[in-house]
Amino acid sequence: MRIMVDTNKCSGHARCAALAPHVYALDDQGYAVPFDGEVAPEDEKAAVAGVHACPERAITADRR
Numbered sequence: 001m002r003i004m005v006d007t008n009k010c011s012g013h014a015r016c017a018a019l020a021p022h023v024y025a026l027d028d029q030g031y032a033v034p035f036d037g038e039v040a041p042e043d044e045k046a047a048v049a050g051v052h053a054c055p056e057r058a059i060t061a062d063r064r
């Protein structure tokens with residue numbers, strides 16, 4: 001599964017990193033670090049929780 005973080009939409013809610021700290025990282029200001037890549041199978045459930053938890057809809061998941 002591929003995850004894409006649109007940092008232009010991120011407002012620093014930090015819910016993604018709270019739910020999936022192995023997938024999402026925050027910068028020094030608390031905004032999501034740009035990420036566009038594959039997620040390890042064991043992290044997919046947490047990654048999807050992060051997608052749904054973001055109030056800005058800044059993260060999308062692409063299952064293949």
Ligand code: F3S
Nearest residue numbers: 010011014015016054
């Ligand atoms: Fe940003 Fe959404 Fe995470 S606003 S810090 S991508 S929960």
